[in-house]
Amino acid sequence: MTISLSRSMQGYGSDFIRDMFIAARNPDLISFAGGAPAPDVYPLEAFRAASDRAFEEWGRTMMAYDGAEGVLALRELIASQRMASMGVNCTAEDIRVISGSQQGIDFLARTYLDEGDTIIVESPTYLGALNSFNIFRPNYVSVAMDEGGMCMDALEKALIANPQAKLIYTVPEFQNPTGITLAGDRRQRMVDLAEEHDVLIIEDSPYYEVRFEGEKYPPIKAFDTYGRVIYLGSFSKTLCPGVRIGWACADYEILDRFRILKEASDFQASTVTQYQVATYLRDNDLDAHMGNICKVYKGRRDAALSAIQEFFPASVKNTRPDGGFFIWLTVPGLNATTMLPRAMNEIGVAYVPGESFFAGAEHSCNIRLSYSQMNEAKIREGILRLANLIKN
């Protein structure tokens, strides 16, 4: 067969996400690789009860087509509960349901990116976003981060040097992969820079509600008086990832492109699941649930941090996240990519090597550790083994 692939699919073969999923599923491994929430904290009984009530109340409506925008009852609850509690005033009209926030990244890429178009990303940035963007072969401009997230002076320089830039992609809360949060006082500035340089901001914030420590900041979207921010939210880290329900909050002009792409790609998210989630949100206190599961995640983070301090040499640097799932290690002199097969085979430990999170340049002395899915003893054991491997 000699049918050529589209240009965007030629040479496209990153298997990294797949490999991670597979690695994370092997029960014999101590896996810091997955970025998923812990199954033991899913609200199984409450969700099951909500599912049953949804069938009782909505019946056949739940099994029918609804529409590309998403089920109204769910969009109303997202606006009045999730967005309102963050300090973003909006209504169901400003919300579109998508099949996970990943679909929002894909839709924005499809809406704005042609080959060679410029997108500004953090350095490092989320692997899954690169995976979606790569299909469109964009020109990446990476902006440095410090402990307060993306550096605004560096962002301004990047915008001046790249006047053709269209998009800024950022994960402001407990960033994947670093765990770093964008400082509160940088948020207004980022919005103002976007307005000044005529770009849009993709605020990808699936971890926003997974905060277990420190001061809560309003999302960048809360500062957006210009209509330049697309907020992408998700239930994957609060309720569970299997529902594949996320949302976009943005201006109508942008959301109308979501409708077009939703109709062309899959019509709509599962009506069944949308009503299940809406009923769960209506009848349960998701904030209280988050309070409970954040205690679990905080315990795991604390176990990871104390093991790092205890077992790693002082030359190894780590971030200290206030929420989310990730710690970022910098190990001077390490090639984290080439060490991975040894870690998996010799000591039974998996992680994601840092180079996967950089657009373009190869940096390989970093390790992303996810502490979300294991108990504290296993986390401690895994970090001990890693430390010994690194020392050798």
Add this chain to the structure above:
Amino acid sequence: MTISLSRSMQGYGSDFIRDMFIAARNPDLISFAGGAPAPDVYPLEAFRAASDRAFEEWGRTMMAYDGAEGVLALRELIASQRMASMGVNCTAEDIRVISGSQQGIDFLARTYLDEGDTIIVESPTYLGALNSFNIFRPNYVSVAMDEGGMCMDALEKALIANPQAKLIYTVPEFQNPTGITLAGDRRQRMVDLAEEHDVLIIEDSPYYEVRFEGEKYPPIKAFDTYGRVIYLGSFSKTLCPGVRIGWACADYEILDRFRILKEASDFQASTVTQYQVATYLRDNDLDAHMGNICKVYKGRRDAALSAIQEFFPASVKNTRPDGGFFIWLTVPGLNATTMLPRAMNEIGVAYVPGESFFAGAEHSCNIRLSYSQMNEAKIREGILRLANLIKN
């Protein structure tokens, strides 16, 4: 804001699917516009019971990430039940779960089409497929149909005249919009032509199992010894559309592209819904259910056909489908597009005008009538009103 859209999104503004969905929702209309199954035949209680058993049996697994390929239990049932009953021998390895067969169309477009690439379609063809393909600005080559579906001599001529063609898109069973079925003796020939001219066949067959009369043919995929056919199946017309679960059956090389695009666009279909559907399939007899609902659809088709014969002038031609949801009317001299607003406002009847189903050329003396969603009395009344409007 002056951020330019991607080339594929520029000038993209078809609102037809949206308009149809909205029109179909207005309870005051007699709507022949929607292409959806009838809510009154959804197996609500059986699906609800299956959902409850799924939670019981699978628990937290149901709420977790699974993988881009789709839940194994569901893929096994699709292979052993749905595909086997059609005469296609395959295993779970040959199946990928997608979010409705529409997503299969989108993935194949993304995999193979660049601007100007040639795709061969039936004339007329499915509006929703054009909607997905249009984003990639392909070159359409339309092939004539007769009462036996796509004409194989015309297809061969088209393949000879367009040696750069990559894809053939066909809806062989009870085609949307005509209701016509591809004759059994054309299926081997189509596969052989695809092999000879080095193209792939997209066999989009969401209505395959909605046959209520006539001889059942194996899918084109059953003749595919070359690996050139991608069969797209769906539960939307058998179980219900709200689950948004379909599948692709094809060779590994093609399915691996589905994995890449699934990971980049939405990771996977809802795990919750996949286990619900798998449990329903395992514990219920979908064939028996189809036997029951096909009686309902046959009654509605019969009501439509007899009303057409009774009320329309003899100059109006119609197709006579053996399954599915659609009858195609040809009304000499009519402009079906300009008549639509009058039909909706003056006589309270909605339909889809024929021109929406042609790539390129404008044909407007056709009307697509969907009889799936209304009782027989309403169908008869609607056709009476339409006939009177056309006579005036």
